[in-house]
Amino acid sequence: MRFLFLVTLKRRDLARVLVIMRHPRKLPDVLSVEEAARLLEAAPGIKYKAALGVAYGAGLRVSEVAHLKVDDIDSTRMLIRVEQGKGRKDRNAMLSPQLLELLRLWWREGRRRGVMLPHGWLFPGRSCTDPISSRQLHRAVQEAAEVAGIxxxxxxxTLRHSFATHLLEQDVDIRVIQVLLGHSKLETTALYTKVSTRAIHAVAGPLDRLMALMEDKSPPG
Known part of the structure; x- marks a missing residue:
């Protein structure tokens, strides 16, 4: 808008009255490990279970999950290749043995159905030549959450948020989590320290310290 008024329209008087509105940043909802397990178990079919498993098990964005190809799964190096993620950046995501096994189950089922093309999309949409849509994945998550009673x-x-929070609660270095998520700024990743229950519980409250001090000073009975 400033460029429009200053450069294009040559209206500095209008540019001066522009006000930057900052929206309050809310803490993301995070699933517990048990809730994440229930959600994946309630996924509507093996394809969606594998896709949601990637979102939670590797921390990928929904668009990154949708645009994965079969060749992006590197079982030798145990990595998932994310091409042209947010900011048009390539990166490697983690691939756990459990996630690899889940993807293999889907790959075998996809081959049986005839929807898994060589070098094609890992999660095809309604047509084998098109990737699954973000809307389909959103719908699958909401359906699974309803079935799971979440x-x-x-x-x-939410699965990506849960991935980062659960890693933080496992004492994984926050800079490693930053790389896995593909964040360019550490402060973006640091948001998860605010929702980590383990980080909150690890802090000794001032009242606890005060009560302990008072007990130490109490006269012997």
Whole structure:
């Protein structure tokens, strides 16, 4: 808008009255490990279970999950190749043995159905030549959450948030999590320290310290 008024329209008087509105940043909803397990178990079919498994097990964005190809799964190096993620950046995501096994189950089923093309999409849409849509993945997550009895507001991005938070609670270095998520700034990743229950529980409250001090000073009975 500033460029429009200053450069294109030559209206500095209008540019001066522009005000930057900052939206308050809310903490993301995060699933517990048990809720994540229930959600994946309730996924509508092996394809969606594998796709949601990638979102949670590797921390990928929904668009990154949708645009994975079969060749992006590197079982030798145990990596998932993410091409042209957010910011048009390539990166490697983690591939756990459990996630690899889940993807192999889907690959075998996809081959049996005739929807898995050589060098094609890992998660084909309604047509084998098109990737699954983000809308389909959103719908699958909401359906699974309803079946699993999860009342939180859940989306595919919730699985990415849960991935980062659960790694943080396992004492994984925050800079490693930053790389896995593909964040360019550490402060973006640091948001998860605010939702990590383990990080919160690890802090000794001032009241606890005060009560302990008072007990130490109490006269012997």
């Amino acid at each position: 009342r939180k507001r859940v989306s595919p991005h």
